[in-house]
Amino acid sequence: MEAIKEASQIPGVTTPPSLFAANLDVEFVITFRYANAGADAQTGDSTTPEEQLEKLLHTLDLAGLRTVVRDGGNGILMVFTRIRSENKLFGEVYRSRVRDWLHGIRPAAPETETQRSLEKEPLTDGERLRLVYSLITLPNSEGGAGITPKQGEWSLVESIFALHDRDFNKKWLKDWSTKWMIGPADLKIMRDRFGEKIAFYFAFIQWYFVSLAVPAAIGLFAYLFLPAYSMVFAICNCLWSVIFVEYWKRQEIDLAVQWGVRHCSTVQRKRAEFQFETEATDPVTGEKLRYFPAYKRLTRQLIQVPFALFAATCLAIIIAGVFSIEIFLVEVYNGPLKVILKFLPSVLLSISIPIVSTVLTDFATRLTQFENYENQDSYEAALTQKIFVLNFITGYFPLFLTAFVYVPFGEVLVPYLDILNVTVQHFGHDEKYTTSDTGFQIDPSRLKAQMIYLVVTAQVVDFVVETIVPQVKRMVFRKAKEFGNRRKGLNTEAVMDPPEEKEFLDRVRYEADLEVYDVTVDLREMCMQFGYLTLFSPIWPITALSFMVNNLVEIRGDAAKICMEMQRPIPNRSDSIGPWLHNLSFLTWLGSISSAALVYIFSSAEEGAPPKDLTLYGLLFSVMLSEHVYFGARFFVSYALSKVQSVGLETERKEKFMVRKRYIEESFGMENELIQQEDEKTGGEYTGVGVVPDKGGRPLKGGDLSEKFWRSQGGWRDGVNTGVQIMDIVRGKSKKTQ
């Protein structure tokens, strides 16, 4: 631990931390795929690999980066880069900090002298990598080299990635695996290495993990002592979810201030893929503006609605279909092969859902690209929203189906499943194979069983899949590539590495094959998990407890995944968990509805029996009541939290105050000077009687009358005398004056 702290606190650049040393001072590796160049007709780029390589190295050189080229195997070249000189780096750091100040991300401008500025705020690994990365990828207009992998003129550039710091990773994983709580100091280290975006995910999951203690405790109590579908538990659970989300919003602000990234989402990263319709130069700013009409994008966004409906229908039909088959097989069918056929639905679902999901996700991505966003953030937010809708359906629809269709309406609907039976009969089977429709009874334990499956089994399976699949995938891909290259007659083994670099280059080649870490995938997972908790935990109150156990492992597993199975992430900045925050709020809202409905429908029933005596207005009324209580609670919680002092906002306020104070003092100085000038003209402070008041003072525009009026009382003492006289006269103590 101490070692890690030390490494991350070494004061800045003049003695850069050792982590780059182990990587031969390499900052980024750019992989350049020359092998498929000829075959790759889709780019429409007629340059040869040699020309593009030359252009790449020249561009990097112009941007101030040094390069070394090595063989990457499998038909790629690896271009190792590092920034040419310290001064270049300092300049970038300074400019970036000034830009932050101008965008309101920093409260105070950086010290004008670079060296001092860096000593005061040393450069972290994260900041350095971020700056060099933006130097490579930003468009030329914003001072970067404009290299965008696989886009346009850079069709052969495959990826840009940083190298892992193995020593740090090892220490880090060991540290985290031996302690229970991830504290602010740990998050700070994460942030310094991997950037704020990833650090925010870990801060979130840690806060979520800690917060889960409350519903876990309540849930355990409810499980042991309260009746099933207890209203008390549902209310507590809802209330907790509201407080959790609202408090997280506060924490986000505090963290953002502490990490100096608040408002950084206002600085938009332009998307390279953005297609503009008209280009114009702004007459005021001289800035090149690329317009894409807002109404057009809005029209395109409207396609989301039919898409969401279509996707929902697709997935719902599949799920409901499989569900029907399952009910039929388990509860109606009684014919041959029942033992084997029982597994048919699970197999069907496991095959069909991932395929359909992949197709739909792909379509969602295309749709989002078609929506043509100007900025990376809006693009990501729009894609996230669509993915969330898909996940929402695949994740929650089965439970909704069981809870709100199968159980209440099962006795009415299931007999219709005999249509399957009729079909079966059609093929010559006879009626004895089905339980007759007179005897059918719904199975109320199905809901709980399904919930436990989704909450426990599915989580474990997911975790395993997440850990193993990428490795298998990587191996397969590698073999496939090697095979492909051999087939193309490429002599991939021919290039020899310099022997002393062999180990290093092998490591880099290994890392080049790793996948790119996408933090939104992990955030989505947590968000979905939170959804089970808010929407369905009355079904199985110890849901929260099981999630707590799961997340204890999950945090560490994710850390290990980043270190070992993924390329080192580019340290992006962020001041929030982004669009997921809205989704969390949305889930708390839906939770208020779903919990009320669950409690209303099921709490009246005996355990193990279908519910009785339900009325539609009773259901509507409980849902409405719950929803409005939820709105009230959310309003109250967010109001109350807004009144409690926030550490982050307080810090920000103070920093702003200091800036203000300094400036106001300066402007005060100026004003005093002005008054002094005036005093020199009028001869000191004006108090005496009879002195002509307006010489050098404010000119009177009201003419003679005005002059006479203002001269009638020479100074403030004169005024007091007049006033006292008037008072005396009115009170009858003396006779009139003036």
Added chain:
Amino acid sequence: MEAIKEASQIPGVTTPPSLFAANLDVEFVITFRYANAGADAQTGDSTTPEEQLEKLLHTLDLAGLRTVVRDGGNGILMVFTRIRSENKLFGEVYRSRVRDWLHGIRPAAPETETQRSLEKEPLTDGERLRLVYSLITLPNSEGGAGITPKQGEWSLVESIFALHDRDFNKKWLKDWSTKWMIGPADLKIMRDRFGEKIAFYFAFIQWYFVSLAVPAAIGLFAYLFLPAYSMVFAICNCLWSVIFVEYWKRQEIDLAVQWGVRHCSTVQRKRAEFQFETEATDPVTGEKLRYFPAYKRLTRQLIQVPFALFAATCLAIIIAGVFSIEIFLVEVYNGPLKVILKFLPSVLLSISIPIVSTVLTDFATRLTQFENYENQDSYEAALTQKIFVLNFITGYFPLFLTAFVYVPFGEVLVPYLDILNVTVQHFGHDEKYTTSDTGFQIDPSRLKAQMIYLVVTAQVVDFVVETIVPQVKRMVFRKAKEFGNRRKGLNTEAVMDPPEEKEFLDRVRYEADLEVYDVTVDLREMCMQFGYLTLFSPIWPITALSFMVNNLVEIRGDAAKICMEMQRPIPNRSDSIGPWLHNLSFLTWLGSISSAALVYIFSSAEEGAPPKDLTLYGLLFSVMLSEHVYFGARFFVSYALSKVQSVGLETERKEKFMVRKRYIEESFGMENELIQQEDEKTGGEYTGVGVVPDKGGRPLKGGDLSEKFWRSQGGWRDGVNTGVQIMDIVRGKSKKTQ
């Protein structure tokens, strides 16, 4: 019109506009009441009037103001003030602009040279008065004289007010009374004179007036061609209200940017009445901090809940009671004096509601004071919220009662009113005086009649009352004061004005007696009107049309009121209509519920007959559906509007960009200098082969291996060559290298 434009566009301070001329260059008049000083024991201040007057004039003098004292009649002195010198004023202007810049209200810092800064942005009357006012009233710690009327050491200071500019007012009223539309130029003139807060009210009412054209047209169509309680009309009306509110939010931003007041609400005005519990000096900022614990305020705020319930119950009982009496008298009672007794309820209501309202408003004010807000804005917002609740009940409860209690349940409930009858019988009357309960039928036209009364008659009555009552009140108060003074033996007629000032001083005395204009009263009126429209307009679709006519007069009436019946308002800044915006949103939401319920209950009924076949789940379902459609629509409208370019935000963005550009150019300059220094050391751009790359460049920390690695390729051309060789080898074109 031309004349007004000219007056407001005279470039600034060096030649101040003529309006102050007619007022003898007086900026503010401070009234000082010496007559009641002895009797006024509640202040606990033992200073004599003479001492306090001396202190007042001395303080003003120190703050840089000139003063002249004149008799105000009726036991008050009038202290005329103006700023001592132009330089003092310039200093204030400059400091205020710098402060604005630091708070993010201005995008760019003002020109450092004051004179140039003022030439570029001339001082408006509004800005001048605002600055001088803050010079008089701000606490000493913030650079003002700290004079707070009627508070603490200034117990005898009664009011601080500016003098009307009669010429401008005359031209302004004439101009507005002869044209239909109030345009942006007119609002700009308003803003320059009366400040942004009042200008925002006029901008709002004008936008509201124009927008009303839509529901007025739809309403007229519905009135003529659609059945009563048409769902189509209700939906259109709701949708319009959503768009209206969301679009206004946008307009607020545009106006705030245009007027240079955006974010000005973040600059908090401290409340003089704030009671702190602990005082500490901030270790970082050195600022004096006065704490009042947030949890304590939150606890105090919770008193609002019982208060609101109590107030609602009080008002509801009165209204429901009177309502019952009315129903009884009109529809059940048939005895003697019916003709006269029929008016009893109206009389009861007209007397009781204002009295109870006044008591409750007074209590709400005390409660808000007790909540002990630190800033003026939070205080006003909290008070506004309470007043809104009271107004909500008195304004809308009668209609809710008729629509949702009397009509649906009337036949069940009204017979119980016979309890009154029983009471009457008790006093010896006999049964023939009541229609027997068998024959009772509710009167469904009552709802529409009540709506028309509230929407037309009440608006007209309010307008007349608003115009006449203050004048009567003023006369009565003046007489009462004169009588009181005479009774105390004050010789108010004894002081003689200088003859040439007589006319002027009489005018000032007249204005001193006028009331202070409170823009929130007018905003409240509009907000309540908007409420009738969103909540109840299905009852009488041409409501919007009648409001349009009313508001055409209202705008001009309010302008006249400000000019003639009120003291000249202090030009306060504001970047919004403040808490009323939330209330408007709230009303649109409630409108979605109320409209759905109205349409569900009444649309099935024949005109003039009570509704039949209503079910509770039908009602709940329509309300829920409507509410959720409303949420969806609001989300969509606000999203769509956020994507349409806003003029204001665009302007702000451009201004910020210009500032950024200038600064970045400066920092670029610095960076280029650094690189030049470096280039001098390394001997120009590094491209050659064999030159030791790291002399003066970035030092390598990876040791020998690293150095060898980076030296292995001298410059970027070397890299290209290596790359091409590797490609050739792999493709089998040549033999291996390295």
